[in-house]
Amino acid sequence: MENQQEGPQRQRSSAKGRFRTRRVVLASVAGSAVLGGVLVLLPWERPAEPAPPSPGALAMAAVTAGVPATLPDLAELIGEREQRLRTHPRDARSWAVLGAAYVEQGRRLADPAYYPRAEKALRTSLKVRPQRNTRALAGLAALANARRDFPAARRWGEAALKLEPRRWTTYPLLIDAYTGLGEHAAAKRTLDRLTELRSGPAVLARAAAVYRDRGWREDAAASLADAAAGARAPAERASYLERAGQLAWERGDLQDALRHFQEAVRLDPDQRAAQAGQGRALAALGRTTEALNAYRVALTKQPCPRYALELGELYESLGMPEAARVQYDLLRERVRNAAAGGADEELVLGQFEAHHGDPREAVRRLRAEWHRQPGTEVADALGWALHRSGESEKALRFAVRATEGEHGGGVRSAVHMYHRGMIERELERYGAARRHLAEALRINPNFSPLHAPAARAASEALGEPPDEELPEPAEE
Numbered sequence: 001m002e003n004q005q006e007g008p009q010r011q012r013s014s015a016k017g018r019f020r021t022r023r024v025v026l027a028s029v030a031g032s033a034v035l036g037g038v039l040v041l042l043p044w045e046r047p048a049e050p051a052p053p054s055p056g057a058l059a060m061a062a063v064t065a066g067v068p069a070t071l072p073d074l075a076e077l078i079g080e081r082e083q084r085l086r087t088h089p090r091d092a093r094s095w096a097v098l099g100a101a102y103v104e105q106g107r108r109l110a111d112p113a114y115y116p117r118a119e120k121a122l123r124t125s126l127k128v129r130p131q132r133n134t135r136a137l138a139g140l141a142a143l144a145n146a147r148r149d150f151p152a153a154r155r156w157g158e159a160a161l162k163l164e165p166r167r168w169t170t171y172p173l174l175i176d177a178y179t180g181l182g183e184h185a186a187a188k189r190t191l192d193r194l195t196e197l198r199s200g201p202a203v204l205a206r207a208a209a210v211y212r213d214r215g216w217r218e219d220a221a222a223s224l225a226d227a228a229a230g231a232r233a234p235a236e237r238a239s240y241l242e243r244a245g246q247l248a249w250e251r252g253d254l255q256d257a258l259r260h261f262q263e264a265v266r267l268d269p270d271q272r273a274a275q276a277g278q279g280r281a282l283a284a285l286g287r288t289t290e291a292l293n294a295y296r297v298a299l300t301k302q303p304c305p306r307y308a309l310e311l312g313e314l315y316e317s318l319g320m321p322e323a324a325r326v327q328y329d330l331l332r333e334r335v336r337n338a339a340a341g342g343a344d345e346e347l348v349l350g351q352f353e354a355h356h357g358d359p360r361e362a363v364r365r366l367r368a369e370w371h372r373q374p375g376t377e378v379a380d381a382l383g384w385a386l387h388r389s390g391e392s393e394k395a396l397r398f399a400v401r402a403t404e405g406e407h408g409g410g411v412r413s414a415v416h417m418y419h420r421g422m423i424e425r426e427l428e429r430y431g432a433a434r435r436h437l438a439e440a441l442r443i444n445p446n447f448s449p450l451h452a453p454a455a456r457a458a459s460e461a462l463g464e465p466p467d468e469e470l471p472e473p474a475e476e
Helices: 002-041 055-065 071-087 092-109 114-128 134-146 150-163 170-180 184-197 201-213 217-230 234-250 254-267 272-284 288-301 305-317 321-340 346-356 359-372 376-388 392-403 414-426 430-443 451-462
Strands: none
Touching: 055 071, 055 092, 071 092, 092 114, 092 134, 114 134, 134 150, 134 170, 150 170, 170 184, 170 201, 184 201, 201 217, 201 234, 217 234, 234 254, 234 272, 254 272, 272 288, 272 305, 288 305, 305 321, 305 346, 321 346, 346 359, 346 376, 359 376, 376 392, 376 414, 392 414, 414 430, 414 451, 430 451
16 A cells, blocks of 8 residues: 555656756756847947046046146046035035145146145135044145145144044155155154055155155165056156156166156156156256257246256356346246245245355245254255355255265265265365265266266366375285
8 A cells, every 4th residue: 555655656756856857957948048148149239338437536536545637637626626515515525625636736737826725625624524534634734745834744644644543645745744854764664654554656656755865766766667667547657757757867867867757748748847857857968959948848837946946057057147047037936926825935945045146045044944844955955055155164064964864864966965075175175075076976977057067177176085095905
């Protein structure tokens, strides 16, 4: 009986199994047909590609990450944020983004008129959202750096970092502030923390600046090469190439510098620092007409006081004092405009006055600058101004500070070495003067169309060192 009952059960089980098998086979066939249909349709019905980001979105990404953006994209972003704030005036984030975009626009155009607008936007952001507004605090730090107000940049940057210690974009702002204040150990510590938090092109570029200031030129050049290779946006890559060109210029590699500057301008025609760099390199290569044209283009679009000083000195070296005077007048005008926008151009004005104007006025201005933010560049400029005003003993202290690594003067600068050598020559310290003038010409034989010939003439006038200054021969 049990066997009789088992038979139908087995039959039913077998039938169910066959039914399941047929279902699986049918499903497989149907699935294959669907898949085949998809495969057939794919070439003809591809999904629509996502639209490329708008110029404003590109600028937003760049400003948020603290990297360069193109001028048209920045203008688009500024327009978008301004329109947004007309209908949403309590949008703290938009106020902070607008302020940061104004800072970058002012920096790219060398137009300090943007800085009061930036400050108003950033302070409005803080007013709307006074608590934990890291973005606005960081924007104020960036604004202070652009204005060369490094004490304020340090204050705002440290406040932002206290709120969000892991927000990596604050660290580059603090590195700039510490460097401007001559606090090179703090800058290096801040870089070390940054590299723990983040990697990538922007961090490599910031590391290169610190390495350059410490005299590690090969490391700086390698970091900038990696940064340029990894940069995605043309404006960002152009910025890193411009810095690489400046490094090549500082070590006297004129052709390499020119290549970097030219590629930067090709990628971003608004990269005016690279155009001024072309002028610098072309003048040293003896291509004077091209050099003058490059400087003029840079100054037309970005009337930076330093470019006016460089072009004026180039004219002066060519025996064209009237043309030089036009540039020096432009320099003074731009410094006045900067002051109206809250920016500090006392350093470049002091450098100009020391050699082409009133050295005592240069000392007065640069002493005040030194007390406020005692960076390496200020030490060198103040030392040269003191020397030009007849106070070479006092000058030497600052020249040593600008050229000795333990004082923060680790950067290998031909200009700094030239200044120190000339001060020592005036003080009849001829051995030291020979060494430092030779070092200036070894670092970059073409560091200035006006001052490099003076360095060569002074070095030749000093002649070979007497026997007592020669090093002892090594023992066998």
